Amino acid sequence: MMKTKLTIVAVLALLFMGMLSAQAQNQRFGYVDTEYILENIPEYKDAQDELNVLSTKWEKEIKARYEQVEKLYRDYQTESVLLPEDMKRKREDEIVKKEQEAKDLQMKYFGPEGDLFIKRSELVEPIQEKVFNAIQEIAETRNYAFIFDKASGATMLYASDKFDISDEVLDEIGNVMQTVRREDRR
Numbered sequence: 706m707m708k709t710k711l712t713i714v715a716v717l718a719l720l721f722m723g724m725l726s727a728q729a730q731n732q733r734f735g736y737v738d739t740e741y742i743l744e745n746i747p748e749y750k751d752a753q754d755e756l757n758v759l760s761t762k763w764e765k766e767i768k769a770r771y772e773q774v775e776k777l778y779r780d781y782q783t784e785s786v787l788l789p790e791d792m793k794r795k796r797e798d799e800i801v802k803k804e805q806e807a808k809d810l811q812m813k814y815f816g817p818e819g820d821l822f823i824k825r826s827e828l829v830e831p832i833q834e835k836v837f838n839a840i841q842e843i844a845e846t847r848n849y850a851f852i853f854d855k856a857s858g859a860t861m862l863y864a865s866d867k868f869d870i871s872d873e874v875l876d877e878i879g880n881v882m883q884t885v886r887r888e889d890r891r
Contacts, residue, residue, distance in 0.1 A: 732850035752828035768809035
């Protein structure tokens with residue numbers, strides 16, 4: 706898998722470099738580290754904190770529902786020998802219904818189109834859009850031909866630190882960083 710990924714990246718890089726070989730000397734390349742940028746945007750941390758609080762709250766609610774189902778099942782197992790068939794079926798149906806309600810709630814909160822996904826889109830997408838717009842603005846004003854995202858891994862084969870414009874993106878967004886800048890950490 707890793708070998709295949711590296712081969713694909715290498716082929717894409719060679720194709721990319723081949724297409725740009727005539728123009729590459731005149732083009733400016735830059736990269737950003739979106740993880741670094743997002744870690745230094747207070748609104749992003751706030752959004753992540755809010756999502757974590759909601760997630761924890763919903764996980765507890767779902768856990769309580771499943772615990773209720775387990776209790777009903779344990780009680781049923783204990784009492785089933787004494788129950789008539791119609792009561793057994795009724796209790797079994799109740800357990801199945803409660804379990805399905807717990808599963809439905811889990812999907813409502815954590816499913817692919819669930820409440821957590823919607824809330825994440827609501828809170829995080831505007832921040833990501835802000836970062837993208839800042840990157841685009843810097844690229845256009847400073848004549849960068851390409852800007853890569855170092856955080857995405859496979860898209861970076863080599864990057865010189867002198868082309869990292871992550872701090873400039875943060876400046877463009879207008880965040881005053883409370884943390885030490887990368888140049889200070891080196």
